[in-house]
Amino acid sequence: MKKKTFSRAERYAVWTAHGERCWLCRKPMNYAEMHIDHIIPEALVGTEELKSVLETFKLPPDFDLNSWSNWMPAHGPCNVDKKEHVFEPAPIILKYIAAARVKSNEVQRLHDRFLANRKLDVAFAQVIQAYEDKNLSSDQLMELAKVAAHEHTPNRAADMKDQPVLLAPGITVLRENTDQFILQGPSGMVGVRPKGDRLHSSWDCPSCGVTGWSGARCIRCGQFSDD
Ligand SMILES: [Zn+2]
Ligand SMILES: [Zn+2]
Known part of the structure; x- marks a missing residue:
């Protein structure tokens, strides 16, 4: 059987609905590095073992391992x-599936909302692109921070609304003020970057490019600007 590959919208919906955390270790997780895990392993599709697992769990025989209830x-x-x-097939697994099933309508709604919101779709495509290329322009970063604050926040789980948005390693939007974004770099250092499309080039780091600053220190690579 061919393994399922996930669309951006599916990834966004699963990540957002489940509180932007890893279901295994419960720690916050950035969107770019997220994997989608199957509660009941995908490898069981079409096997006798799956039949007995579904019977043990009293799940319908046609329970779809590739559905919101299992991702x-x-x-x-x-x-x-x-x-x-x-x-x-431990009882705890059944608990997780029950919880995922309860959320499945909400995940579907988030998925559809993502597809209907071009700003969100473009922004998360850029997150992936920036993550793969390890490169992000100043304008892109500002656009991402804006979208994280304005388009993503309404979709977030209630307890996540005022939490940092972890887009990719080194691209964390902590919050925004009227005139600046508060960003967090890969090592956890917090810094600021003013809003505005035409910032002086000294707001970029000579070593790693677009960044925020904690005093004179780049929050992405840790270099001091006067080095
Ligand atoms: Zn984890
Ligand atoms: Zn730097």
């Missing part, structure tokens, strides 16, 4: 750790 956001390494263990 959870996970860190890559947490996901790999889990795959090294033999799957056991």
Whole structure:
């Protein structure tokens, strides 16, 4: 069986609906590095084992392993750790599936809302692009920060509304003020970057490009601007 590949909208919906956290270690997780994990492993599709697992769990025989009820956001390494263990139909698994099923309508709504919101779609496409290219222009970063604040926030889980938005490693939008964004770099250092499309070039870091500053220190690479 061919493994499912996920669309941006599916990834966004699963990530947002489940509180932007890894379901395995419960820690916050950035969008770019997120994996989608199957609660009941995808490898069981079409096997006798799956039939008995579904019976054990009293799930319908046609329960779709590739559906909102079986998808959870996970860190890559947490996901790999889990795959090294033999799957056991423990009661806790059933609890997780029940929780995912309760959320499935909401995940579908988030998915549809993402597809209908061009700003969101463009912004998250850019996050992935920036993550892969390790490059982000100043205008793009500002646009991302704006979209994170204005388009993503209304979709977030209630307890996440005032939490940082982890877009990609080193691209974290903590919050915005009237005239600046508060950003967080990969090491956790917090800094500011003023709003505005035509910032003086000294707001960019000579080593790593677009960034925020904690005093004279770049929050992305840690260099001092007067080095
Ligand atoms: Zn994790
Ligand atoms: Zn730097």
